[in-house]
Amino acid sequence: MGVEGIGARVTRKEDKRFLTGKGRYTDDMTVPGMKYAYFVRSPYAHAKIKNIDATAAKAMPGVIDLLDGKQLQADGIGNLICGWMIHSKDGTPMKMGAWHPLAVDTVRYVGDAIAIVVADSYGEARDAAEAVVVDYEQLPAVTGAVAALASGAPQIHPEAPGNLIFDWQIGEPDAVDQAIAAAAHVTEIEILNNRLSPNPMEPRATLGIYDTAEDHYTCYTTSQNPHVARLVMSAFYNVAPENKLRVIAPDVGGGFGSKIYIYPEEIICLWASKKTGVPVKWTSDRTEAFLTDAHGRDHVSKVKMAFDANNRITALKVDTIANLGAYMSLFSSAVPTYLYATLLSGQYAIPAIHANVRTVYTNTVPVDAYRGAGRPEATYLLERTMETAARELGVSPAELRRTNFIRSFPYQTPVIMNYDAGDYEASLNAAMQAADWAGFAARRAQSEARGKKRGIGMSCYIEACGIAPSAAVGSLGAGVGLWESAEVRVNAVGTIEVLTGSHSHGQGHETTFAQLVAGRLGVPIESINIVHGDTDKVQMGMGTYGSRSGAVGMSAIVKALDKVEAKAKKIAAHLMEASEEDIVIENGELKVAGTDKSVPWFQVALASYTAHNLPSGMEPGLKETAFYDPSNFTFPAGCYIAEVEIDPDTGETDIVQFVAADDFGNIINPMIVEGQVHGGIAQGIGQALLENVQYDENGQLLTASYMDYAMPRADDLPSFSLSHQNTPCPGNPLGIKGCGEAGAIGSPPALINAITDAIGHNKLTMPATPMKVWQALQTAH
Amino acid sequence: MTKVTLTVNGRAMSGECEDRTLLVHFIREKLGLTGTHVGCDTTQCGACVIHMDGLSVKSCSILAVQASGSTITTIEGLAGQGELHPVQAAFKEHHGLQCGFCTPGMVMTAVDLINREGGTLTEETVRAGLEGNICRCTGYHNIVKAILAADAEMATGRQAAE
C-alpha cells in the first residue's frame, strides 16, 4: 500500500472547493438572459382537468410565457417510461399507464405538473402560477397499496384494471408449500416497510438552454447519470437527437437514488427554452421535493418461514404488495422484483423460496429506488423474521443464524443469485465482540435499576451491488446495459485525466479513482484529474447507483489502465532497447527489471506525443478507452448490532451503541468507505425511528416539510463503531464489492429487533416513534 | 426596489432588490456568492447559515432589507484566499463532508459554536449545537469528530497566543 494508492486513507481532492463555497451546483449556474420557471401543480390527488385558463397569469408582471401539456404533446414530446419490463406470472407484460410530463387530461397525485410559467424572477413566476385558473373535476383517490387492490377502489389508469401493474413470482411455490406442510415449526409474520422520502440536501434543479443557431440543447441537471438522462431524453422523449443534446451534471448535492430518474422538469425546461427563446432555470423547493421526488420502500408483506427439528430453515414464502405510486418511474418495476426477491435467501441456505409480488398504482408520488432499493426491504423482512423465529424457537438470535449460514461458495440460491464469496460468521463474530454481546445481560440489569428498558438486536444482511452482467439483466427485462466506460488520457507531460461514466455526488470519486491510478503508475495524486458528469467530455456511461461505481466503474478504469500500461511499456522498451516483457512500472518510472535502466513516466508520455521515436507502426498518443461489463453482481455482507435504552415514561429510544461489521471485499480508501457506512446507517436509523411519508385519505401529503417529516439530526444519532472483514470479490479485477448502500440495508432490522427485545413483544412497526413505542409498552403491561 | 448595503467578507457591498428578497438570495444572486445554499423552506436545514454581526443566522429567514447595514461573513470569507480556517481544515482531515451541500452551513455553525463554547465542547454539546443543521450524507459521525478536533486545535492556538 502506498501513501496515495489503494488502501490509503487519502483526504479528498474535492473537499477544498466544497469547504470554501466554490462548489458549483446546478442552482449556482447562471447564463445571460436566464429566466426562472415555476410549475403549476395539481392540488388534488386525482382529478380530471376540464380547463386551464392562463389569461390572467400571462398578463402578470415579468411573465414571458406559460406552456401546458397540450402544447407539449403537440410538439411531439413523448411520455415518461419505465425502463425495465416485468411480465406477470401469466405471461402478460406489466401494465404501464401513460405519464405525460405535463398532465393533459388527468392528474393522479398532488404535485402532478400541469403547466410551466417562465418569468423574469422566481417570485414573479410563482405569482403567475397562482393566477392560473384550472377547472378540476375531483375524482376519488386511493393512497394505500392494499386499498388500491380492493374491489371498488378508484381506478387510476385505464391500462391497469384494478390498479394492478403486475403479479409476478419467483421460486418454486409447490416445493415451498410442501416444506411448510412438513415443517417442525413455522414462523409467520406480517411486515410493513414504511415509505420514505430520499431528501438529498440539494433539491433537484435544472437549467435548459436552447441555442437557435446550432439547434442545440444544453441541460444542466442534478443527475446521478447524465448519459442515461441524455439517452432517455433523446430516444424516448424526443427532446433532441443525442448529438444535439448535452447533459451536464455538475456538483450534485446527494442523490440516494432519487436523482437517477429523468423527471418531467428537465424535459420541460429544455422544451420551454426553445419555445420561449430564453434559458430556463427551475429549482425545486423542499416542499416540491417532498411532493415530486420519487419516494422509496412502501411494501406490505406476509411471510412464512419453515424450520426442521434442528432449526434449519426449510422454506421461505413471501407475499408482497408494493406501492409504485401514480406512475411507473424509470426503474420502479425492477426494485420490488429483481432487486428485492432475489435477495430473499439472505445469508442463509434456504432450500426452497417462493415470492409473489404484486405492484400497484396509487394516487401518490411515484416510488422508485432509494438507497438500497429492494435490498433493505428484503433484509428487513428476513431479519425480522429470523429474530421472531429465534424467540419462538427459544434459541439465541446468533445461534439461529449460525445454524443456517451459507458456508461454501459459490452458492446458488433458489432465487437467481449466485453468491461468489463471503464469510458471514466472521462478521457476526466481529460485531458481537465489538458490541460485547456477552455483557448485555449485566447492562440490561443496570438499565432496569434506573427504570429503563434495554434491548439488543442484530441483523445479518447481504446485498447485491453492480447489477450485471448486461446480457443477464437484459434477459430479465432491463432496457439498458449495465456496464461502465472509462478513458485514461495521458497528457504529453505525463499528467492524467480519467474520464468516467460514473458520477460522484458525495462518494469521493475524484479521490478514490485517482488513488487507483496513482497506485498503479506511481505518479502523484495531484497529477491526476477525474472528469465526470458531462456528456460532451465523457463518451458514454451508466452513472452511479446501486453501489456500482467501485465494482463496475473502477474496473473499467483498470481495463483502460491495462491498455495504457501495455502501450507505455512498448514505448519504454523501445526507448531503452529492452524487451517489453521486462518493463515494470514503479514510482513513476518504467524500469527494466533487474537493471538500473529506467525512463520516467513523463518521458514516455512525451515520446508518445512527439512520435519521433516510436516502435514501428505504433500510433502516436497515449490514451485508451475501455468498457467493462461485469460477470456477476458483487455481494457485500455484514452484521449490524444495535443496543437501545428506552425511557418507558415517554417511549423515547436512545441508541446506546451501534456496531457495524462489513465485508466489502478490498477497500480503496477506508476513510471514504467508513463515511459511506456512517451515512447509510443514519438513513437506516431514520427509517427505523423517525421517517415516514404519510398521506391523508384524500391523497394530501401530510409530511411535506421538515416540520412533519422527521429527518435524523445530530442529536438523534450516536457515533458508530465500525469494522471490516474481507473476502475479496473474485468477480472483478480489484476484488471490491461496493459499500454505498449497506448501512441503509443492514440497520433498520437491527434497531427494531433491539426495540422489540426491550419492550418484550413484537407488535411494532417502523418508524418506532416515541408515541408508538410508548403505546407498545402500554399493551405489554 | 430598495437599496441594501452590507459589509460582506470585509468589503462594503450594495445592491438593489425587492423588499421580499431573502438575504440568501441577495447573497447568491446579487453578490454572486453561491457558497451559501438553500435546502428547505421552513428554517430547519441550516444550509444557509452565515454570520451576521458575528452571530450565526439562517439567511433564508431574513430579508435582505432587514440585514441592511450589518456585517456579514459567508463561507467564502471565512479564511484568506487559498487558505482554510481550522474548522474547514478539520472537516477535510476528518472527512466531515460528502456531497458538500450542507457543508458551508455546517462549517459556519461550527465556527459560531466554537466562538461561543470553545474549549468546553463535548460530543453531546456538539450534537446539540448542530440541532439547526441537517446533513443527509455523513450521519454526522465525522462532522462531530471534525468539530471536536477543530475546537482542540483552536484551543491550543489560543493557549499559544496567550
Place this chain on the structure above:
Amino acid sequence: MYATSYHRASSVEDAVKLKSANEEGKYLSGGMTLISTMKQRLAAPSDLIDLRHIPAIRGIRIEGRKVTIGAATPHADVAASRELAAICPAICKLAGHIGDPHVRHMGTIGGSIANNDPAADYPAGLLGLGATIVTDRRSLSADDFFTGLFETALEEGEMVTSVTFDAPEKAGYAKFNNPASRFAMTGVFVAKTAGGVRVAVTGAGSSGVFRHPGFEQALASNWSPDALSNVVVDASNLMSDLHANAEYRANLVKVMAKRAVASAG
C-alpha cells in the same frame, strides 16, 4: 413570498405610527416564524415594521427580584444572561432550548408571545411565572394575554414592548420535542411564586397554552414530582396530530410536569 414593503422603526412611537399607517401590515421582530410563514405564502402582510432596531425594547433589566425583558431581546441573550440565571435559571434554560442556535440569535421574546404558537416555549414560561406583558398602551397579565391558538389579547396595532415578572422561589421547565419540527410536543413550566404554585402547559392543548389547576393544587400541598402521580390529566382537550395523539400527550404532560418539578429542585 408575496410582495411586501419594509419599514425600519427607530422607536416604539415610530413603530406604532408606521403600523397605524399600514393597516394590513405586521410587526416584524426576529422573523423566525413570520418570514418562514411568508415564504410559504401562508401570510401576506402588505407591510413589515421591523422592531429589531429599537434600543429601548432590547435587553434584560434586573432590579432585586424583579425582571424586565425587552420585547426585542433575542432568545440567545436570555439563555446566556448570568444575572437572570442567578435568580430564575428556568427561564434561561427554556430560552436556550427554543429552536436552534441560529433561530435563538434572531428570534425574540416579544415575537414569540405575540405569535402565541401553541407549540412555542415562552407562553408556558410567562404563564407559569405569572408574568406581566407590557405593551405600548397597557399592561396585561399572562393569564389575560394568551387567549387561544395563535391568538392574544393584543388589539389592532398594539405592540409588546417588554415582559416583567418577579423571580419565583423555584421554577422548572421540561419539554419533549416533536421529532420532526423540534417544537414542543409538550412543554411544562412549573413555578412556586409569591402568588402560589403555577403550572403552565404548552404544545399540548387544543386551545394553546393552559394552566393545570390539578397539578397546581397537588404541588401547593406537596412540592415534589410524586405529588403529581395521582393527578388525572384530561386528554379530551389535548391536540392529536401525526406525531402524538391526545392520550400520549396526556401522558407527556404528566411526565414533563414531574421532570419540571424535579429540575426546579
